Amino acid sequence: MFKVGSKLFLGVTGFAALNLVAYVIFVERLAIGGVALSIVFAALIGLSAAVILVNEGDDEVQPRDASLTGASMWPIITVAGLVLFVFGLIVAQVYFIFGIVVVLAALAEWMVQSWSESASDDPAHNESARRRLLHPIEFPVIAALGLGVILFSFSRIMLAISKSAGAVMFIVVAALVLLAGVLFAVRPSLKPALVSGICVIGAVGIVAGGITGAGVGMRTELAEAKAEGHYTHRECGAEKSKYFDKKAMKTLSLRSNVAAVVELRDGKLTAEVYGFQGTQETISVPRANPVTFIFRNYDDAERRMVATLGAAMAATASADAPSEKHGDNNETCTQLIPNGAEQALTITYNKPSIAQDTPFTLSVPGIEGQSIEVLVP
Amino acid sequence: MNHERTNVPEQRRGFSVNRVSPRSLITRGASALGLLVVLASCATNAPQDTWQPKGPNAKLIDDLQQPVFAVAGIVGIIVFAVIVYVIWRYKDRGQPIPEQTHGKPALEITLTVIPALILAVVGVFTVRAIFDLARTDDTELVINVTGQQWWWEYDYPVQNDWGITQPIISSGQLVMPVGTKVLLRETSRDVIHSYWIPALNGKRDAVPGRIHTLRLEADEPGIYAGQCTEFCGLSHANMRMEAVALSKEDFAKWIANQQAAYQAPAEGTLAKEGEAVFLNQCVRCHQVNGLKRPDGTLAIAAPDENVWSGAAPNLSKLMTRNTFAGAMFDLLRAACRDDVWKAESAEFGAKYLAGVDETCLNVNDLRAWLRNAPAEKPMYANPALLTETNGKYRGMPNLGLSESDIDKLVAYLLTLK
Numbered sequence: 001m002f003k004v005g006s007k008l009f010l011g012v013t014g015f016a017a018l019n020l021v022a023y024v025i026f027v028e029r030l031a032i033g034g035v036a037l038s039i040v041f042a043a044l045i046g047l048s049a050a051v052i053l054v055n056e057g058d059d060e061v062q063p064r065d066a067s068l069t070g071a072s073m074w075p076i077i078t079v080a081g082l083v084l085f086v087f088g089l090i091v092a093q094v095y096f097i098f099g100i101v102v103v104l105a106a107l108a109e110w111m112v113q114s115w116s117e118s119a120s121d122d123p124a125h126n127e128s129a130r131r132r133l134l135h136p137i138e139f140p141v142i143a144a145l146g147l148g149v150i151l152f153s154f155s156r157i158m159l160a161i162s163k164s165a166g167a168v169m170f171i172v173v174a175a176l177v178l179l180a181g182v183l184f185a186v187r188p189s190l191k192p193a194l195v196s197g198i199c200v201i202g203a204v205g206i207v208a209g210g211i212t213g214a215g216v217g218m219r220t221e222l223a224e225a226k227a228e229g230h231y232t233h234r235e236c237g238a239e240k241s242k243y244f245d246k247k248a249m250k251t252l253s254l255r256s257n258v259a260a261v262v263e264l265r266d267g268k269l270t271a272e273v274y275g276f277q278g279t280q281e282t283i284s285v286p287r288a289n290p291v292t293f294i295f296r297n298y299d300d301a302e303r304r305m306v307a308t309l310g311a312a313m314a315a316t317a318s319a320d321a322p323s324e325k326h327g328d329n330n331e332t333c334t335q336l337i338p339n340g341a342e343q344a345l346t347i348t349y350n351k352p353s354i355a356q357d358t359p360f361t362l363s364v365p366g367i368e369g370q371s372i373e374v375l376v377p
Numbered sequence: 378m379n380h381e382r383t384n385v386p387e388q389r390r391g392f393s394v395n396r397v398s399p400r401s402l403i404t405r406g407a408s409a410l411g412l413l414v415v416l417a418s419c420a421t422n423a424p425q426d427t428w429q430p431k432g433p434n435a436k437l438i439d440d441l442q443q444p445v446f447a448v449a450g451i452v453g454i455i456v457f458a459v460i461v462y463v464i465w466r467y468k469d470r471g472q473p474i475p476e477q478t479h480g481k482p483a484l485e486i487t488l489t490v491i492p493a494l495i496l497a498v499v500g501v502f503t504v505r506a507i508f509d510l511a512r513t514d515d516t517e518l519v520i521n522v523t524g525q526q527w528w529w530e531y532d533y534p535v536q537n538d539w540g541i542t543q544p545i546i547s548s549g550q551l552v553m554p555v556g557t558k559v560l561l562r563e564t565s566r567d568v569i570h571s572y573w574i575p576a577l578n579g580k581r582d583a584v585p586g587r588i589h590t591l592r593l594e595a596d597e598p599g600i601y602a603g604q605c606t607e608f609c610g611l612s613h614a615n616m617r618m619e620a621v622a623l624s625k626e627d628f629a630k631w632i633a634n635q636q637a638a639y640q641a642p643a644e645g646t647l648a649k650e651g652e653a654v655f656l657n658q659c660v661r662c663h664q665v666n667g668l669k670r671p672d673g674t675l676a677i678a679a680p681d682e683n684v685w686s687g688a689a690p691n692l693s694k695l696m697t698r699n700t701f702a703g704a705m706f707d708l709l710r711a712a713c714r715d716d717v718w719k720a721e722s723a724e725f726g727a728k729y730l731a732g733v734d735e736t737c738l739n740v741n742d743l744r745a746w747l748r749n750a751p752a753e754k755p756m757y758a759n760p761a762l763l764t765e766t767n768g769k770y771r772g773m774p775n776l777g778l779s780e781s782d783i784d785k786l787v788a789y790l791l792t793l794k
Contacts, residue, residue: 258588273534275519275560275590284534284544286523288680288687289566290586350681353544354666377532377544377691 009048016041026089074110153210160213259291265298269370282373296342306333310356349376424602431576432594441506516560524570524583525686526771527616528703545635548690549700551620554628561591566686571607574620580606595622598725611755617704627726639667642792651789654782662689685769695793696733706742713737732794747783749775
């Protein structure tokens with residue numbers, strides 16, 4: 001009843017069961033990993049049952065030449081995967097999952113290799129059978145992994161070097177890729193080994209650069225910005241961040257819901273409101289809904305826009321625009337921004353204008369007599 | 378290759394076949410088609426009919442969809458006829474299977490090129506229509522539209538050309554002047570909704586965090602019905618809207634009235650008692666501009682503290698509208714409503730601006746709503762369901778008002794004109 005095939009599948013099924021039990025006990029009881037392993041286990045039970053039912057392997061096994069069996073790297077990789085698997089159980093889930101993937105992939109490769117080597121007495125035919133079965137899977141997977149490694153390496157390089165060097169690097173790499181492409185196109189007779197050599201040298205260079213970049217770490221301003229938290233500084237007082245929200249207009253979520261673009265130019269504060277022609281003296285915004293203003297500074301000096309929220313907002317200043325008290329009113333503001341820069345400010349007006357003794361306004365300190373009234377019906 | 382097939386007797390195939398004569402088949406088909414046509418023409422009262430445009434934007438769409446529908450219909454009939462012919466001509470009569478061939482380049486190219494050409498022509502006109510409908514540079518009046526579960530809020534920004542010197546806020550009915558290019562700036566406070574007045578334009582989603590624009594223009598005074606067309610929760614089907622088009626003169630009167638100061642009910646009246654009930658119960662969520670508390674301070678509603686979306690309909694000038702509860706119910710009784718809806722263009726404005734008085738008030742629905750709103754319109758008002766919203770309601774809860782309080786409230790609401 002139990003022949004080679006069924007024994008193999010039953011063994012793998014048992015191993016999958018052990019995996020599942022270990023995962024549930026040591027990692028997490030209710031997790032997607034457990035569900036995935038359960039599905040693998042169930043699938044293997046089905047496959048084992050199918051193998052037993054169709055009596056696969058019941059035929060008389062033909063003695064074959066032991067020399068037909070080639071060397072295999074898959075046992076070693078399977079063991080490496082098992083080590084990762086156990087290591088992951090102790091250290092971190094990511095290693096555990098990676099270990100499972102490696103073990104399953106290696107087992108699959110191992111099984112197919114074993115099957116193909118005994119498919120016939122012709123080694124060439126056996127190898128061809130293996131290729132036909134596995135290449136459609138191996139090539140895309142290996143290509144995706146290789147591309148991922150190269151992209152990840154390139155991103156490490158770009159994060160490590162300065163912005164200007166990054167631009168140069170991007171141009172140089174793109175030019176080299178273009179050059180290589182042109183070379184391959186105009187010289188189709190190039191030896192495959194040379195083409196492969198050029199590609200390998202390029203890939204190895206990028207990966208080596210990526211490893212170096214990862215070792216160096218992110219460039220200083222990125223590291224500082226990450227440590228500061230870009231979006232946590234909204235105080236109207238002293239500046240606490242050099243990197244706060246400078247590229248607001250390039251942020252899709254903000255740009256798509258701009259209530260108004262407020263500009264300071266030639267000492268005048270104007271507002272452009274989507275849907276209206278020309279500049280507006282007032283801006284009407286809905287109550288209890290986040291609205292975003294873009295402030296653009298075209299003044300020579302560094303300027304900030306201040307939103308006066310009124311006294312009644314004190315109790316209900318929204319979470320996305322925490323305000324601070326200035327006199328009788330609450331205020332929130334952008335940071336000081338230089339000439340030509342712009343910054344977004346998102347505010348939720350939870351109270352209508354009629355609740356205020358003083359109007360909601362947008363103004364710029366140091367620019368007298370200029371303010372935009374915000375009306376909240 | 379042997380194309381002969383075994384002629385299996387019908388009895389051996391395990392089923393019997395009732396042969397239908399061709400004449401009978403044609404008769405049945407014609408009857409079904411006739412019935413379909415009759416049923417399709419049954420809807421005499423179809424205010425949301427997309428085939429009856431009442432403004433230039435809707436006409437633009439209609440002018441596009443009519444020929445596209447005709448072309449698609451002709452193509453559909455041809456395809457249908459060919460399929461029927463092929464089914465009939467080559468049905469199983471026990472004949473040998475014909476020779477199987479692969480590829481017919483001329484036919485395949487023809488069958489690819491013809492649809493491609495048709496689609497290209499349709500595409501050109503469609504893209505042009507899309508760009509025309511997306512214009513904002515010729516706007517004459519801007520109205521902000523904010524959707525939330527399950528009603529629409531309209532606010533009119535200051536626009537001195539129209540006499541709007543302070544923001545106007547309303548709900549349920551969008552009031553606009555005829556022959557005017559109106560631009561709606563749509564957004565949402567909670568989930569995605571979609572604004573659609575079929576007689577005036579196509580639909581446009583109202584998405585939280587985004588502002589989408591929609592052009593509306595009505596040729597004639599009247600009321601144009603619409604419906605939220607993006608599933609938005611429990612009462613999506615009850616999230617309706619009406620666009621009211623007034624002549625420019627009548628619109629100016631409406632604007633003036635909307636900006637008029639609040640008139641408190643006279644002392645000693647039932648309405649004054651209703652104002653007190655409103656201050657105790659309703660003002661937690663509903664704003665009435667100008668309403669003051671007994672100590673003289675303005676009563677400011679706090680829907681942001683009580684409602685999940687952060688808003689509840691502003692009830693200032695409630696009785697100038699014809700609907701309530703997200704336009705699900707009419708404020709006018711059926712006879713009065715018909716009088717407004719079916720009024721001639723010249724008389725429509727005056728009838729609409731008359732608003733709702735005691736004789737025309739749909740008091741039954743209004744009282745039922747005040748008595749137990751969630752019973753009238755499905756809403757998440759069950760306290761057990763509020764844990765996910767930090768205790769905030771989605772929709773109006775049952776306030777447990779007494780019949781006496783309801784009497785007073787109805788009397789008070791009638792004064793909000």
